Amino acid sequence: MKSIFSAFCWGLLVLSCGPKTFDEQMQTLYSHSVPLIHASQVQKQINSTNPIILDIRSQAEYEVSHIKGSQFIDYECFRASDVAHLPKDSEIIVYCAVGYRSEKIGEKLISLGFDHVSNLYGGIFDWKNQDYVVVNHLNLPTDSVHTYNKDWAKWLYKGIKVYE
Known part of the structure; x- marks a missing residue:
């Protein structure tokens, strides 16, 4: 009985210590090396x-799905040549699923001399959670969002979760 109670208490402790909200989870991911920009600000800039x-x-x-008009840059094989055609003084907004991978590429862009780089807070998850439109490979509006994997899917509150 004592071991069951101990296991229950341990499980309760573990669950209570983890991030409880999307915002708390985001704060654990970012190093704040790239300025964050919120979905509403991005929409105004667009x-x-x-x-x-x-x-x-x-x-x-x-x-x-992706934000309409966005350019694809593969995180896994990023090279400086992928962005060599972009003017260094351009306003650049990077995003991924939640903002972790895009922050890493944002750091690289800054080190390459890009002056105005921002990372979309919460990535495409928060974009969709805020009811902004995403489009599919045919450039048509969709509710589907690739959530990277099943664990991360819990942070997408609106839309159809795709992770396979």
Whole structure:
């Protein structure tokens, strides 16, 4: 009986110590080396200044859905030559599923001399959770979002979760 009670208490402790909200989870991921920008700010920029938006995920993730007009840059095989055609003074917004991988590429862009790089807070998950439109490989609106894997899927509150 004592061991069952101990196991129960241990499990309760582990569950109570983990991130409880999306925002708490995001704060554990970011090193804050790249300025964060929120979905509403990105939408305003899209409507006014037309920033360069880079999707820093896998091809499979990008094909399921992406922010309309974003350019695909593969996180796993990023090279400086992938962005050599972009003006260094461009407004660049990077995103991935939740912002971790895009922050890493954002760091590389800054080290390459890009002056205005921002990381979309919460990535495509928060974009979709805030009811902004994503498009599929045919450039048609979709509710599907690739969630990277089943564990991360819990942070996508709106839309159809795809992780295979």
